[in-house]
Each structure stands twice: as structure tokens, then as C-alpha cells.
Amino acid sequence: MAKPVRVTVWNEFRHEKKNKEIAAIYPDGMHAAIASHLNAAGGMKARTATLDEPDHGLTEDVLAGTDVLIWWGHMAHGEVREEIVDRVQSHVIAGMGIILLHSAHFSKIFRRLMGTTCSLKWREVAEKEILWCTKPGHPITEGLPDPIILEHTEMYGEFFDVPEPEETIFISHFAGGEVFRSGCTWRRGAGKVFYFRPGHETYPIFKDPNVLKVIENACRWEAPAGRQDITVSHRGEIGWFEKQK
Amino acid sequence: MAKPVRVTVWNEFRHEKKNKEIAAIYPDGMHAAIASHLNAAGGMKARTATLDEPDHGLTEDVLAGTDVLIWWGHMAHGEVREEIVDRVQSHVIAGMGIILLHSAHFSKIFRRLMGTTCSLKWREVAEKEILWCTKPGHPITEGLPDPIILEHTEMYGEFFDVPEPEETIFISHFAGGEVFRSGCTWRRGAGKVFYFRPGHETYPIFKDPNVLKVIENACRWEAPAGRQDITVSHRGEIGWFEKQK
Amino acid sequence: MAKPVRVTVWNEFRHEKKNKEIAAIYPDGMHAAIASHLNAAGGMKARTATLDEPDHGLTEDVLAGTDVLIWWGHMAHGEVREEIVDRVQSHVIAGMGIILLHSAHFSKIFRRLMGTTCSLKWREVAEKEILWCTKPGHPITEGLPDPIILEHTEMYGEFFDVPEPEETIFISHFAGGEVFRSGCTWRRGAGKVFYFRPGHETYPIFKDPNVLKVIENACRWEAPAGRQDITVSHRGEIGWFEKQK
Amino acid sequence: MAKPVRVTVWNEFRHEKKNKEIAAIYPDGMHAAIASHLNAAGGMKARTATLDEPDHGLTEDVLAGTDVLIWWGHMAHGEVREEIVDRVQSHVIAGMGIILLHSAHFSKIFRRLMGTTCSLKWREVAEKEILWCTKPGHPITEGLPDPIILEHTEMYGEFFDVPEPEETIFISHFAGGEVFRSGCTWRRGAGKVFYFRPGHETYPIFKDPNVLKVIENACRWEAPAGRQDITVSHRGEIGWFEKQK
Numbered sequence: 001m002a003k004p005v006r007v008t009v010w011n012e013f014r015h016e017k018k019n020k021e022i023a024a025i026y027p028d029g030m031h032a033a034i035a036s037h038l039n040a041a042g043g044m045k046a047r048t049a050t051l052d053e054p055d056h057g058l059t060e061d062v063l064a065g066t067d068v069l070i071w072w073g074h075m076a077h078g079e080v081r082e083e084i085v086d087r088v089q090s091h092v093i094a095g096m097g098i099i100l101l102h103s104a105h106f107s108k109i110f111r112r113l114m115g116t117t118c119s120l121k122w123r124e125v126a127e128k129e130i131l132w133c134t135k136p137g138h139p140i141t142e143g144l145p146d147p148i149i150l151e152h153t154e155m156y157g158e159f160f161d162v163p164e165p166e167e168t169i170f171i172s173h174f175a176g177g178e179v180f181r182s183g184c185t186w187r188r189g190a191g192k193v194f195y196f197r198p199g200h201e202t203y204p205i206f207k208d209p210n211v212l213k214v215i216e217n218a219c220r221w222e223a224p225a226g227r228q229d230i231t232v233s234h235r236g237e238i239g240w241f242e243k244q245k
Numbered sequence: 246m247a248k249p250v251r252v253t254v255w256n257e258f259r260h261e262k263k264n265k266e267i268a269a270i271y272p273d274g275m276h277a278a279i280a281s282h283l284n285a286a287g288g289m290k291a292r293t294a295t296l297d298e299p300d301h302g303l304t305e306d307v308l309a310g311t312d313v314l315i316w317w318g319h320m321a322h323g324e325v326r327e328e329i330v331d332r333v334q335s336h337v338i339a340g341m342g343i344i345l346l347h348s349a350h351f352s353k354i355f356r357r358l359m360g361t362t363c364s365l366k367w368r369e370v371a372e373k374e375i376l377w378c379t380k381p382g383h384p385i386t387e388g389l390p391d392p393i394i395l396e397h398t399e400m401y402g403e404f405f406d407v408p409e410p411e412e413t414i415f416i417s418h419f420a421g422g423e424v425f426r427s428g429c430t431w432r433r434g435a436g437k438v439f440y441f442r443p444g445h446e447t448y449p450i451f452k453d454p455n456v457l458k459v460i461e462n463a464c465r466w467e468a469p470a471g472r473q474d475i476t477v478s479h480r481g482e483i484g485w486f487e488k489q490k
Numbered sequence: 491m492a493k494p495v496r497v498t499v500w501n502e503f504r505h506e507k508k509n510k511e512i513a514a515i516y517p518d519g520m521h522a523a524i525a526s527h528l529n530a531a532g533g534m535k536a537r538t539a540t541l542d543e544p545d546h547g548l549t550e551d552v553l554a555g556t557d558v559l560i561w562w563g564h565m566a567h568g569e570v571r572e573e574i575v576d577r578v579q580s581h582v583i584a585g586m587g588i589i590l591l592h593s594a595h596f597s598k599i600f601r602r603l604m605g606t607t608c609s610l611k612w613r614e615v616a617e618k619e620i621l622w623c624t625k626p627g628h629p630i631t632e633g634l635p636d637p638i639i640l641e642h643t644e645m646y647g648e649f650f651d652v653p654e655p656e657e658t659i660f661i662s663h664f665a666g667g668e669v670f671r672s673g674c675t676w677r678r679g680a681g682k683v684f685y686f687r688p689g690h691e692t693y694p695i696f697k698d699p700n701v702l703k704v705i706e707n708a709c710r711w712e713a714p715a716g717r718q719d720i721t722v723s724h725r726g727e728i729g730w731f732e733k734q735k
Numbered sequence: 736m737a738k739p740v741r742v743t744v745w746n747e748f749r750h751e752k753k754n755k756e757i758a759a760i761y762p763d764g765m766h767a768a769i770a771s772h773l774n775a776a777g778g779m780k781a782r783t784a785t786l787d788e789p790d791h792g793l794t795e796d797v798l799a800g801t802d803v804l805i806w807w808g809h810m811a812h813g814e815v816r817e818e819i820v821d822r823v824q825s826h827v828i829a830g831m832g833i834i835l836l837h838s839a840h841f842s843k844i845f846r847r848l849m850g851t852t853c854s855l856k857w858r859e860v861a862e863k864e865i866l867w868c869t870k871p872g873h874p875i876t877e878g879l880p881d882p883i884i885l886e887h888t889e890m891y892g893e894f895f896d897v898p899e900p901e902e903t904i905f906i907s908h909f910a911g912g913e914v915f916r917s918g919c920t921w922r923r924g925a926g927k928v929f930y931f932r933p934g935h936e937t938y939p940i941f942k943d944p945n946v947l948k949v950i951e952n953a954c955r956w957e958a959p960a961g962r963q964d965i966t967v968s969h970r971g972e973i974g975w976f977e978k979q980k
């Protein structure tokens with residue numbers, strides 16, 4: 001039997017504490033809602049970590065035991081310590097997958113991995129979003145309808161300042177007239193990066209079964225595979241590679 | 246002074262002959278409307294070629310004197326001879342640019358260059374199209390507003406069965422709910438390929454200044470550059486490359 | 491338990507019949523050597539098909555029961571019927587994986603899928619090849635040394651006329667001075683395409699455990715996943731997608 | 736007449752001051768050698784900037800007047816101030832081109848733009864390098880031989896920890912057995928990024944006419960084009976885009 005994918009769901013966990021409406025939707029936080037879905041999905045073992053824990057809950061030990069890290073942040077991006085961003089980046093380079101949800105587009109770790117501003121346009125009028133699949137045959141699309149429809153969402157619009165995605169999996173249509181590349185992948189070192197747009201704190205997006213299924217699929221797809229060793233600054237004498245075992 | 250870009254605008258030129266409404270919009274054909282814009286733009290020299298000319302107007306001589314070929318076809322894709330498709334493909338590989346407009350998504354030459362079906366969804370109810378720029382800094386976007394708005398168009402919707410674009414320059418929003426990757430580029434051999442979605446025969450799309458500007462920009466961008474020699478089946482003895490001049 | 495990946499190993503199977511030296515290395519053909527490895531690898535079920543069988547062994551039934559097709563051809567590319575090339579292409583678009591080995595770079599199906607000439611430089615002096623991994627973290631690199639060394643091979647050199655690979659997994663160094671992108675992937679429709687350079691008929695390449703491991707990894711990676719339906723020419727009325735179940 | 740491309744050649748300019756052999760090759764620094772070539776090439780205006788000037792010579796004014804920035808650094812990467820790295824990154828996002836030479840692979844600005852470690856293998860035994868063109872038709876390859884041969888260089892070997900290049904233009908073969916993706920491009924925001932491997936401080940690489948020609952071509956190719964405006968955090972009310980002029 002394949003080993004379960006070890007997922008850590010990270011949430012800044014502030015909105016849920018400050019806002020009663022949000023707390024009503026996610027009494028234990030968005031991280032708990034996501035982790036609960038993943039633990040029920042099979043083949044996965046999810047735990048959580050939050051901003052206010054020591055080291056933001058992301059110690060070396062936790063990351064060493066994480067195959068895929070899910071990240072949700074919004075109002076407290078600035079409070080994430082640089083040292084922890086460095087640490088997460090190192091683990092991605094070494095093969096850990098990372099999934100960035102919604103407002104995590106402006107997180108330090110996503111901007112670090114992209115090398116761009118990750119800025120975009122936005123609007124909150126609870127408009128309708130229709131996500132079209134532009135990558136049939138991709139594991140992330142498994143078992144999903146096309147399109148995926150979300151009746152009420154915050155709008156995100158182009159230009160989304162990220163490097164050209166290696167794979168564009170979903171493109172969103174918003175009632176107000178904008179479009180957005182809502183599901184995109186990149187590789188950094190041996191690790192896979194997936195940005196997924198839906199996930200506002202007020203609309204109950206993380207209770208939508210299709211949204212949860214996308215996240216679940218992405219966890220399976222991002223589980224580390226292949227060679228994980230990234231040579232760092234290796235000086236090779238002539239013929240060094242002939243002597244390897 | 247830089248040499249002018251030599252453009253050949255190809256049109257199957259059938260709709261304009263069969264349909265009075267279309268003839269009223271484009272009395273000399275869509276190719277003439279496009280060529281006329283390009284000839285007025287400066288730095289370019291455009292001529293035309295059509296399906297019913299000998300060799301569809303695309304003799305070796307014509308192609309040898311063409312830097313960028315523009316292609317519009319729809320009802321007569323099947324009448325284009327394989328031999329001419331081979332010839333056009335060879336010239337693209339050798340460095341000639343090619344621009345495919347609208348219904349040319351189903352042309353033999355585009356399907357040949359893509360290796361896929363190039364199929365898509367469509368609807369003709371004169372709905373509104375909004376093209377968003379997803380590639381600022383690309384020469385094709387020069388001097389254009391963002392978004393580009395077309396009040397009445399035929400809809401094209403995803404999934405558009407093409408290989409992952411190397412550059413996605415425009416994504417369209419349609420009033421009816423669909424999205425489409427409307428401006429995409431790929432390279433084949435030494436030649437550049439640009440697919441541009443707008444361009445229906447009934448709506449006067451090729452009189453829209455922004456649409457014409459995109460085509461003009463693409464012609465400048467696709468003009469051949471760099472080394473053009475593609476080695477075909479070369480057998481190299483040890484050290485052959487040291488003896489080159 | 492996951493369903494086994496169903497692999498069909500196709501070989502033109504002519505060299506082995508005409509040349510005693512090659513027959514001595516591969517008495518039942520290269521396809522048999524590869525299939526035998528895959529059947530022993532676990533989680534896979536491999537069968538074979540060859541040029542001289544009816545429909546080249548690639549009937550609709552065979553392809554409908556194939557998750558991944560492996561292709562080896564060289565001296566008889568021209569004998570493969572267009573109708574069978576069409577059929578294989580359709581299955582790739584619909585999600586079947588395809589692996590092209592060595593001289594299959596000039597097969598009709600590879601050129602069809604790429605849209606280019608797929609030409610390259612070559613030399614047969616039994617020189618040494620060193621394949622370097624440029625994509626750690628890719629499932630195809632699982633369990634392999636870096637570099638992979640092949641003491642005696644035919645050389646293939648750049649420029650390799652294929653579209654920019656979506657992933658470049660291995661780059662080869664040849665003793666005579668050339669380099670080559672030896673392991674490359676692309677998507678076509680819902681199907682994955684992997685070109686792998688090693689595999690000459692005279693050198694016993696398909697007995698090398700690393701070469702076989704790459705092929706085995708590629709079979710697992712290419713097994714169909716995600717949504718497989720590619721819409722072909724669908725006309726959508728306004729709101730059609732709201733009525734889907 | 737087209738406006739000249741305004742180039743700023745940045746050099747940390749330390750090796751030349753500390754080491755007599757290097758000073759003998761580049762009495763005014765490598766930056767001066769490169770700028771001198773560019774100023775003689777036509778259509779370009781190059782100036783220089785160095786680490787020990789105020790703001791490392793890269794004030795807002797200097798960058799605002801720079802179309803393409805060339806970067807050479809090695810022993811003093813750590814002395815480049817974060818604030819200046821931020822400033823250069825902002826200008827790249829806004830459309831300024833950047834060219835990174837040789838040991839600049841480990842510069843703060845390159846690592847910032849890539850989001851990876853940019854590590855690699857290396858060796859200094861004055862071995863031979865052969866650069867093969869993998870992108871005919873790219874403006875950077877204009878007027879160059881294929882291959883480009885450098886008799887004595889420092890070796891750089893894969894794995895080169897950068898994101899999958901958008902274009903791989905040159906791949907190097909080293910006498911000792913390694914390969915390297917030596918000419919690669921990416922976009923960040925509206926700006927183009929080109930990494931070019933040759934350029935060691937001891938070997939007189941920046942006196943090689945082919946190396947200089949590559950740099951010159953890259954300057955022309957990277958000159959800003961297209962729309963340059965990257966929206967930052969724009970909140971759009973419904974219909975805002977209809978009201979634009």
C-alpha cells in the first residue's frame with residue numbers, strides 16, 4: 001500500500017477570531033475545515049499549523065514530516081517571519097509541494113517563489129465565478145465538472161503578475177466582466193507549486209465540494225516524487241561522476 | 246533603414262463572394278482590408294493570395310518572398326491541397342512567421358503545426374467580448390488599451406485543444422459565460438506562430454482599429470530573426486564542427 | 491489496489507529479422523525485451539504489437555485497452571499507414587500516453603504530434619553518452635543515478651527540431667562534442683508525450699537497467715489521469731452549462 | 736530612426752582591483768570592456784555602474800534611464816544592499832530588461848527573480864566549452880556560428896537550480912563531461928531576463944567576439960516593448976473598464 005501523503009494546512013487564523021460571521025462559518029478555522037476534508041478523503045494524513053504558534057507552527061521537524069503544505073493568509077502577511085519563509089522555501093526546493101489559496105497570492109512565500117509582485121485586481125460584490133478547465137488530462141482535474149460554478153465570490157482579475165504558468169489548469173469568468181488564471185502550476189527546485197484562486201474567508205468556499213476536491217487532487221499530485229537531491233555548490237574534479245556508486 | 250516586413254495575407258475568399266451582407270462589409274475581401282491597413286502602417290509591404298489562385302497563390306516564389314503569412318479560412322479548409330500545406334509548414338520551420346485568424350483554428354496548416362484537433366466551443370449571438378492582456382511587455386500589446394472591447398462577436402469557448410501556449414497574451418471574457426485564450430504564441434522550428442481569435446466574417450471585426458493594431462504588431466514581432474538554418478539529417482564525423490568557417 | 495497500467499509496446503520489428511547481430515541481442519525483438527521488463531516491474535501489464543500484424547497490431551480495440559503506447563521504429567517509418575497514425579493521434583488526444591524511443595524521432599506519429607521536422611544530427615562510432623538530470627522532482631527520475639552513463643551509443647546532436655519541451659528531464663553529453671535534449675515531455679490534448687533518446691538497435695541499450703527504469707517510470711507517469719473528455723466542435727447555447735448535471 | 740537602447744553595465748569591480756592578472760586583461764574593468772563593445776555596435780548607448788559608487792551606481796534616476804541592465808558579480812554578492820535589489824526588481828517588473836552574466840547566477844537579484852537557489856556544479860581547469868544553439872530563429876542567435884567554441888573556460892554543470900526556462904537558447908558541452916543550459920530566458924512582469932553563462936574573470940571571455948555579439952543581441956531583444964503598466968492592487972467597481980479612455 002502506498003504511504004499516505006502527509007499534508008500540513010497552514011492558516012494565519014485571524015479573521016476567524018476577529019469576525020463573528022466568519023467564525024460562524026468556520027468555528028475551528030478554515031484550516032480545520034480543509035484538514036477535515038483531506039483526512040476523510042483517504043490516502044492522506046492532514047494536520048494544521050497557524051501563525052500564532054511558535055515558529056508559526058512550521059518548525060524544521062514539522063516541515064521535514066510534510067509532503068505538501070497548504071497556505072492561507074490575508075491580513076497578517078507581514079507578520080510571517082523571514083526566517084520561516086526561508087525555511088519553507090528550502091523545503092519546496094528540496095521537494096515539498098506547496099498549495100497557495102486565494103489571498104495567499106500576496107503571501108511572502110508565494111512572492112518569494114515567483115520573483116514577481118503577484119498583484120491583481122479585485123472586487124467584493126458576491127458575483128458569480130465560472131471556472132473553465134484548460135488542462136484536461138491533468139490529475140488536478142480528476143472527478144470534477146467542467147465548468148465549476150461558484151455562485152458568490154470575490155472577484156480577482158488580470159493582469160495577475162506571476163511568471164507564465166507552466167500549466168494553466170483553470171481560467172475563471174466573473175459576472176462583472178473580468179477573467180483570471182485561477183489554477184496555475186510551477187516547479188521550484190524539486191517541488192511543485194499550485195496556486196488556486198477560490199477561497200474567500202466570508203463566502204463558504206471551503207465547504208464547496210468541488211473546491212475541496214481540487215485541493216485534495218492537488219495534494220496527491222504534489223506529493224514528492226523522483227530524485228529529490230538538489231546539488232548545492234558542488235565542485236567536481238574531472239571524472240568525479242565516474243566514481244559515484 | 247530597416248527593410249520592410251513582407252507580409253502575405255491569405256484568404257479563402259468565398260464568404261465574400263457568396264453572401265451579399267459580407268460583401269457589403271468587405272467588398273474586396275477581408276484580405277484586402279487587412280493588407281490595406283498594413284500597407285498604411287509603415288515599415289511593411291503587404292500583398293494578398295487566395296484559395297482559387299493557382300497553388301492557392303502560395304507558390305515557392307511567393308513564400309520565399311514572405312516574412313509573415315496571415316491566414317483566414319472557414320468554409321473551405323478541406324479544399325486546401327496537402328502539398329501546399331507541406332510547403333507552408335516548411336517555410337514556417339525555416340523561419341517565416343504565421344498568423345492564424347479566428348476560424349483558421351480549424352485550418353489544415355494550424356492543425357499541422359499544433360499536432361492537436363484545435364477544436365473549441367462556439368456560439369453566434371453577437372455577444373460582447375472583452376479581451377484582457379495577460380502579457381504586458383510583449384511587443385504584440387504595443388499601443389493597445391487593456392481591455393480591448395468588441396461589442397458584437399461570435400463566441401469561442403474553452404477547452405481550446407492546442408498545446409500549452411508558450412505565451413498567452415490575451416484571454417477573452419464572453420457575456421454568455423465562457424472564456425477563451427484568444428492570443429497565443431508558439432515556435433515551430435525557426436518560425437513564430439500567433440493565433441488570434443477575433444475575426445468573424447459577418448461582424449466588421451477587421452475594421453476595428455485595435456484588432457488591426459494587434460495584427461500589425463504581430464507582423465513586426467514575427468519577422469524572421471536570428472539564425473534561420475535548421476539542420477536536416479546531418480551526419481557529423483568527430484570534429485566536423487571544428488572545421489566550419 | 492490501483493489498477494495496473496496497461497502498456498502496449500510497438501516495434502516495427504524488422505532489424506531483428508534482417509540482421510543476425512541484432513537478433514542475437516534481441517532474439518524476440520526489442521519490444522519483447524521491454525515488455526518483459528515492464529511485466530516484471532509490478533503494477534503494469536504489457537503486451538506487444540508490430541508493423542506486420544493486421545492494422546500494425548493497433549486496432550481500435552487494442553488502443554482502447556492501452557493506457558500507454560511505447561513506439562520504436564527506424565527503417566520502415568514510411569510503411570506505417572496514415573489511417574493508423576490518425577487513430578493513434580486520436581487516442582493520445584483522448585488521454586493515452588505515448589513514449590517515443592530513439593529513432594522514433596522520425597516516426598510519422600511523433601512528427602504529427604510535434605508539428606515540426608524532428609530532425610537532428612547523428613553519428614555511429616560507439617561513443618560514450620552521459621545523461622544529466624535537469625528535472626529533479628519529476629517522477630520519471632525516480633530511483634535513477636545522476637548522471638546515467640552509457641558507454642557505447644549512437645550520437646544524436648542538436649539542433650533537435652521539436653517545439654520547446656514543456657519539461658526537459660535529461661540532457662546528454664557525447665564524447666565527440668555534441669549535446670542533446672534526451673528526455674523531453676509535451677502534452678497533446680489530454681495525453682502525455684515523452685521522447686527518450688537512448689535505444690539503438692545494435693548497442694544493447696534495452697538491457698541497461700537505468701534505461702529500462704526510465705521507461706518504466708514514464709509508463710507510470712503517463713497513465714491517464716484527470717478529466718479525459720475533449721469537447722469537439724460543441725455549439726453551446728447561452729446557459730447550456732448551467733443545465734449540466 | 737529608432738531610439739538607441741540605453742544600457743547600464745554593472746560590475747562589482749573588485750577582482751580587477753585586487754588581482755594583477757585580471758587587471759592586465761581588463762585594465763578598466765569588465766564593465767568597461769562590455770560597454771565599449773556596445774557603444775561601438777550601433778543603436779545603443781551604454782554606461783557603467785559599480786558596487787562602490789553611492790547606491791551601487793543604481794539610483795532611481797539611473798534605472799529610470801536604463802532600458803537594459805547587465806549584471807556581473809562574484810566575490811561581493813553579499814555586499815549588495817537589499818534596498819537596491821528591491822529597486823532593480825521593481826524596474827524589471829516595470830519593463831526593464833536584465834542580463835545576468837556567469838557568476839551572477841548567485842547574485843541576490845537573480846535569485847530574487849528566479850525564486851530558487853540558482854546553485855550549480857563548477858570546476859576551474861581551463862577546459863573547452865562548446866555552446867550549441869537550441870533556438871534558431873531567436874533574435875539572440877543573430878549572426879552567430881553554431882556551435883560557439885571557447886577554448887578555455889571554467890566549467891558550470893547541471894543541475895542548474897532555476898525554474899524551467901521559457902526559452903533555452905544555448906546548451907554547453909564541457910570537455911570534462913558535463914553539460915549546462917548556458918543561455919536561458921524568462922519574463923518577470925513586463926521585463927525580460929536573460930542568463931548567459933560565459934564570462935569568467937580570468938579567461939578573456941569578454942574579448943571573444945561571439946560572446947560580445949550574444950550580449951549585444953540580448954540588449955536589442957530585451958529593450959522594453961508593448962504595454963508596460965503592471966496594475967498593482969487595483970480595486971475595480973463593476974464596469975470600471977468601460978469608463979477608461
